Amino acid sequence: MQKYxxxxxxxxxxxxxxVYFLIPTYQDYQIQKDLHARTGxxxxxxxxxxxxxxxxxxxxxIKLGLDLQxxxxxxxxxxxxxxxxxxxxxxxxxxxQILTQVREQSRTxxxxxxxxxxxxxxxxxxxxxxxxxxxxxxxxxxxxxxDGEATKAIDRAIEIVxxxxxxxxxxxxxxxxxxxxxxxxxLPGVTRETEVRQLLQGTALLEFKLLKExxxxxxxxxxxxxxxxxDTAATKDTLFALAADTTAADTSSIETPxxxxxxxxxxxxxxxxxxxxxxxQQFPGEALVADENRGRVRRILDREDVRRVIPxxxxxxxxxxxxxxxxxxRYFTLYPxxxxxxxxxxxxxxxxxxxxxxxxxxxxxxxxxxxxxxDWARITGANVNKRVAIVMxxxxxSAPVVRNKIIGGSSQxxxxxxxxxxxxxxIVLKAGALPAPVQIIEQRSVGPSLGEDSIxxxxxxxxxxxxxxxxxxxxxxxxxxxxxxxxxxxCLLFLLAVLAAFKGTLTLPGIAGxxxxxxxxxxxxxxxxxxxxxxxxxGKTPRxxxxxxxxxxxxxxxxxxxxxFITGVILYQFGTGPVQGFALTLMxxxxxxxxxxxxxxxxxxxxxxxxxxAGVNFG
Amino acid sequence: xxxxxxxxxxxxxxxxxxxxxxAVIILAGIVSLVVKGVTVGIDxxxxxxxxxxxxxxxxxxxxxxxxxxxxxxxxxxxxxGSDQDIVIRTSTIELEGGGAVGDRLxxxxxxxxxxxxxxxxxxxxxxPKIGAELRRDAIYAVIASLVAIWLYIGFRFKxxxxxxxxxxxxxDVLLTLGMISIFDGVLNLEFDQNxxxxxxxxxxxxxxxxxxxxxxxxxxxxxxxTMDLEGLMNRSINETLSRTIITMSTITAxxxxxLILGGEVNRGFAFALVVGISTGTYSTIYIASAVxxxxxxxxxxxxxxxx
Numbered sequence: 038m039q040k041y042x043x044x045x046x047x048x049x050x051x052x053x054x055x056v057y058f059l060i061p062t063y064q065d066y067q068i069q070k071d072l073h074a075r076t077g078x079x080x081x082x083x084x085x086x087x088x089x090x091x092x093x094x095x096x097x098x099i100k101l102g103l104d105l106q107x108x109x110x111x112x113x114x115x116x117x118x119x120x121x122x123x124x125x126x127x128x129x130x131x132x133x134q135i136l137t138q139v140r141e142q143s144r145t146x147x148x149x150x151x152x153x154x155x156x157x158x159x160x161x162x163x164x165x166x167x168x169x170x171x172x173x174x175x176x177x178x179x180x181x182x183x184d185g186e187a188t189k190a191i192d193r194a195i196e197i198v199x200x201x202x203x204x205x206x207x208x209x210x211x212x213x214x215x216x217x218x219x220x221x222x223x224l225p226g227v228t229r230e231t232e233v234r235q236l237l238q239g240t241a242l243l244e245f246k247l248l249k250e251x252x253x254x255x256x257x258x259x260x261x262x263x264x265x266x267x268d269t270a271a272t273k274d275t276l277f278a279l280a281a282d283t284t285a286a287d288t289s290s291i292e293t294p295x296x297x298x299x300x301x302x303x304x305x306x307x308x309x310x311x312x313x314x315x316x317x318q319q320f321p322g323e324a325l326v327a328d329e330n331r332g333r334v335r336r337i338l339d340r341e342d343v344r345r346v347i348p349x350x351x352x353x354x355x356x357x358x359x360x361x362x363x364x365x366x367r368y369f370t371l372y373p374x375x376x377x378x379x380x381x382x383x384x385x386x387x388x389x390x391x392x393x394x395x396x397x398x399x400x401x402x403x404x405x406x407x408x409x410x411x412d413w414a415r416i417t418g419a420n421v422n423k424r425v426a427i428v429m430x431x432x433x434x435s436a437p438v439v440r441n442k443i444i445g446g447s448s449q450x451x452x453x454x455x456x457x458x459x460x461x462x463x464i465v466l467k468a469g470a471l472p473a474p475v476q477i478i479e480q481r482s483v484g485p486s487l488g489e490d491s492i493x494x495x496x497x498x499x500x501x502x503x504x505x506x507x508x509x510x511x512x513x514x515x516x517x518x519x520x521x522x523x524x525x526x527x528c529l530l531f532l533l534a535v536l537a538a539f540k541g542t543l544t545l546p547g548i549a550g551x552x553x554x555x556x557x558x559x560x561x562x563x564x565x566x567x568x569x570x571x572x573x574x575x576g577k578t579p580r581x582x583x584x585x586x587x588x589x590x591x592x593x594x595x596x597x598x599x600x601x602f603i604t605g606v607i608l609y610q611f612g613t614g615p616v617q618g619f620a621l622t623l624m625x626x627x628x629x630x631x632x633x634x635x636x637x638x639x640x641x642x643x644x645x646x647x648x649x650x651a652g653v654n655f656g
Numbered sequence: 657x658x659x660x661x662x663x664x665x666x667x668x669x670x671x672x673x674x675x676x677x678x679a680v681i682i683l684a685g686i687v688s689l690v691v692k693g694v695t696v697g698i699d700x701x702x703x704x705x706x707x708x709x710x711x712x713x714x715x716x717x718x719x720x721x722x723x724x725x726x727x728x729x730x731x732x733x734x735x736x737g738s739d740q741d742i743v744i745r746t747s748t749i750e751l752e753g754g755g756a757v758g759d760r761l762x763x764x765x766x767x768x769x770x771x772x773x774x775x776x777x778x779x780x781x782x783x784p785k786i787g788a789e790l791r792r793d794a795i796y797a798v799i800a801s802l803v804a805i806w807l808y809i810g811f812r813f814k815x816x817x818x819x820x821x822x823x824x825x826x827x828d829v830l831l832t833l834g835m836i837s838i839f840d841g842v843l844n845l846e847f848d849q850n851x852x853x854x855x856x857x858x859x860x861x862x863x864x865x866x867x868x869x870x871x872x873x874x875x876x877x878x879x880x881x882t883m884d885l886e887g888l889m890n891r892s893i894n895e896t897l898s899r900t901i902i903t904m905s906t907i908t909a910x911x912x913x914x915l916i917l918g919g920e921v922n923r924g925f926a927f928a929l930v931v932g933i934s935t936g937t938y939s940t941i942y943i944a945s946a947v948x949x950x951x952x953x954x955x956x957x958x959x960x961x962x963x
Contacts, residue, residue: 601860
């Protein structure tokens with residue numbers, strides 16, 4: 038014993054450390070069990086009494102991945118391109134061309150959009166200062182400016198997303214920047230995915246826009262209708278011409294009174310009004326579009342020839358919600374509004390979700406700062422009896438008629454389906470608008486029951502696998518097998534402790550990694566024991582065979598474990614989420630197994646051979 | 657207990673049969689890959705995947721009808737472990753008129769099964785850009801690990817040994833890929849990120865085996881200086897045979913536990929590993945060592961000495 042004092046001390050210290058790091062995980066498990074056993078007021082009291090302990094244990098326990106505890110993982114991309122576009126002045130066709138090119142490139146490339154923009158300019162030998170900064174600035178300077186703005190926008194976006202998540206109330210959310218312009222949000226325990234999407238994705242840009250007067254609105258829509266009809270008629274004419282023998286019938290005449298048209302004819306002659314229904318009596322100054330036709334209307338409005346007939350100060354916005362449902366079809370409203378907003382959400386200082394007592398419907402009331410209040414009073418005063426659309430992220434929530442001048446800067450948003458939605462709106466209004474739009478590019482959610490199921494199955498398989506391995510080792514290698522089993526338990530202990538100490542995350546593939554580690558750990562012992570058996574067969578003393586076995590097996594164990602470790606490192610580099618969890622447990626497991634299977638077992642054998650040399654048996 | 661005494665099997669002498677065996681299996685796998693392919697998960701394709709659990713069992717045909725009625729007739733629909741669990745997969749994430757595909761799918765299911773409520777077990781949406789990136793990263797990861805292993809083995813042993821190891825690994829990866837394609841449909845396998853993790857693990861564990869035998873060859877070279885390489889290899893493989901088989905059996909036993917009890921999520925992973933580990937053991941003997949032997953024999957006959 039004396040001779041191995043330091044080695045034994047090293048083992049005892051490492052085991053003690055491992056136990057120390059695992060205590061919070063055990064405590065957390067006990068607390069959860071206690072909580073499950075209690076109900077109602079009792080569990081609340083329990084939470085209050087042990088708050089500090091609970092929080093402490095939670096913070097230091099082994100973190101479970103979203104696949105095990107349920108929750109959502111969202112990857113968002115900040116649309117830097119939109120920001121660049123918004124920052125530019127004197128935009129012209131050349132600029133639009135470059136921007137389109139960069140947009141195409143960014144679909145497949147991770148490169149910074151600012152860098153791609155610069156390349157686009159340099160390829161055409163155009164100075165960037167034509168659109169940004171002052172004329173004397175060289176490209177480097179403009180680039181730095183844009184790059185700085187982009188970085189600022191991303192950091193600000195992360196801050197706002199964090200604000201929103203905090204107010205939404207998620208325990209232990211993780212919000213990180215990923216690469217140049219991505220944000221990862223991990224929300225354990227949250228699975229209401231529609232809500233989270235609303236919470237995260239909206240830029241929360243609130244705008245107050247004046248509706249176009251009904252007469253102007255009609256004139257614009259008629260122009261659109263004519264443009265589309267003329268185009269289809271033109272195609273038809275050419276078709277007729279090609280078919281030769283064109284009859285004298287003039288198909289492009291629109292002057293025919295509408296009352297005489299059959300539905301098919303109407304559809305052909307008024308392609309726009311066929312899908313965007315107008316009803317001047319009931320819904321003045323707007324159009325109604327069935328859900329199924331929204332795609333088509335959007336495409337019509339996007340057409341080059343149609344855009345030319347829409348005046349510059351007019352834009353079309355959709356209602357956030359269907360206006361009504363008729364025969365199973367949901368109808369949305371299309372509002373022609375004045376393009377430049379009268380007022381934006383920057384002036385909002387407070388928002389509150391509440392129930393409108395008059396209509397018993399959820400609303401969000403807003404308060405404005407003094408400057409905003411002044412502007413609001415002026416705007417409402419000048420537009421009495423006109424309609425103002427309350428627009429959030431380009432969707433119209435309501436378009437009330439201004440009855441009289443509003444003093445004091447109060448306003449409200451209507452048109453939410455339920456109180457939950459109103460509350461989400463309150464949160465995003467309070468947290469502020471995002472500097473650039475964000476887009477969800479990856480979203481994974483795991484329900485809590487699948488997570489529980491995964492934990493149960495994972496742990497059961499791990500336990501059974503450990504049991505089988507130990508049983509086999511003990512039968513095959515007798516004393517050696519027993520020692521290897523002890524080492525296996527140490528190995529598991531170290532693995533979990535390292536995971537807890539370095540705040541690694543345990544995922545379902547991570548559990549698979551643990552199971553695999555068992556196999557690798559046992560392999561080290563098999564290599565050593567087979568070697569010892571060979572050495573014993575040559576007639577060596579047990580002690581000499583032991584030394585020779587360990588020494589000769591070492592290079593094989595080391596080399597083979599290192600190659601497995603290398604693949605672990607690569608997997609950790611390239612993998613995401615759960616797969617990284619696998620790589621992590623595999624790497625920790627290899628290190629832990631080297632220590633336990635080589636070092637610990639050797640010390641145990643030394644002590645054993647010193648005491649009962651006849652008792653050590655390798656089967 | 658001992659299962660193997662000292663053996664004197666002429667492994668290397670039979671290597672030509674092994675070449676034939678490997679060639680046939682890999683060819684069968686490649687044919688299956690070309691004809692049938694593998695089910696690629698949405699990790700790599702992009703799209704929406706919804707896994708729901710109904711309270712009562714449902715018929716796949718009914719679910720398909722429900723999906724067709726909301727315009728998702730081309731969605732992939734299958735069960736996930738039991739009759740109550742259904743996977744629905746589409747290649748898009750956004751509806752044409754705006755809004756999420758996942759929401760529409762859930763609405764459609766609620767409407768079709770008003771009396772049989774369901775719970776969402778899992779919902780994944782992968783944008784096309786992410787899918788392409790994950791695909792690229794997976795390929796990089798496999799290539800990077802092969803190169804790293806080549807370098808490491810080449811450095812610790814000799815260049816030609818690294819070549820043998822990488823040839824064996826490539827053999828294992830190809831063979832396992834083929835097997836996944838052949839057994840796809842029987843076992844509900846799917847090529848996703850977990851599968852890539854499985855492949856890299858196969859690479860890691862298979863080279864583990866190879867290193868043990870190479871290590872023994874290196875050691876025996878020092879002891880039996882006059883023995884030819886073929887004899888050395890046979891001797892080394894025989895000496896480590898007991899270890900090879902015991903380790904392989906324990907790993908396989910452990911993986912079978914994972915395959916049977918580990919749940920739907922770990923199934924493909926465990927299957928790939930079971931196939932990969934078995935072929936890994938075989939390829940260590942017949943591909944890694946054999947490639948080294950052929951290379952050395954050929955260089956000798958050309959009058960060059962590699963050792």
